[in-house]
Amino acid sequence: TPCSSMPGPLCQGVPSAIQSHGAAKPVSQLRAATTGSAGLDLIMQQDTEFTLPGEVHVVETQAKGPLPAGMVGHVLPRSHAGRKGFFVIPGVIDPDYQGIIKVQVWTNLPQTLPRDQSVAQLILVPYSVPGAVQQERGDAGFGSTLIGLTTTVTGTQNTLYYIWTDGMDCTTQQVSQMTPKLGGEMSDYAGG
Structure with a gap:
């Protein structure tokens, strides 16, 4: 640590873990x-x-x-x-x-x-991420690389899919068919 080579009052009582820290x-x-x-x-x-x-x-x-x-x-x-x-x-x-x-x-x-x-x-x-999107990375954080997800709706039915990955393979499973109802509550869409 910087204080290990500097005897005297400057470093007395300062824990070594703190003495060695500073800039990132x-x-x-x-x-x-x-x-x-x-x-x-x-x-x-x-x-x-x-x-x-x-x-x-x-x-x-x-x-x-x-x-x-x-x-x-x-x-x-x-x-x-x-x-x-x-x-x-x-x-x-x-x-x-x-x-x-x-x-x-x-x-x-x-x-x-x-x-x-x-x-x-x-x-x-x-970690391993197969097929990652190529984009530049900098110092922005907290959602800066968020890529929007979209759903294609055809006709009057929307199919809900559950997608997950184990780091190597991506699996998709159809969960339900949802039929939108005008003026309905969210609970009206669960498997309706």
Whole structure:
């Protein structure tokens, strides 16, 4: 750490985990806290003040993309976050994301999430997506690559399909035929 080579009052009482943090580092340079840690701690970049119960803040961390090739990042809460009153909204970081990794945090109490605190962790998991759409990726996040889904309606009936993938194969199954009714409620469309 920077303080390990600087004796004296400047670094006294400052935990080594905090001394070594600063500007955002690429995920490839982050290290797990222990040899048995499943995730990488995401350290907050700045103090975040929650003044109203239920507020959600998008908080920048001291980590940035891209992720290692073939890996996707799952943002999850650290086990102590809930005890401190901070709740992390889980998210996914794509491997080609280039920007600072951000975490969505909310609390039900007015309080401050201090800089250099870690309430979230990044768990790297191998993934495979066959036939992905080719498009440029930058530092935009939170739905920036969302591709709209459309349904083709012919005649007076609309067929509902359930589509899922296991990462290798995509499976489609017809669930029901729906006949729209003018002025009807949504429940009128369930299998009608």
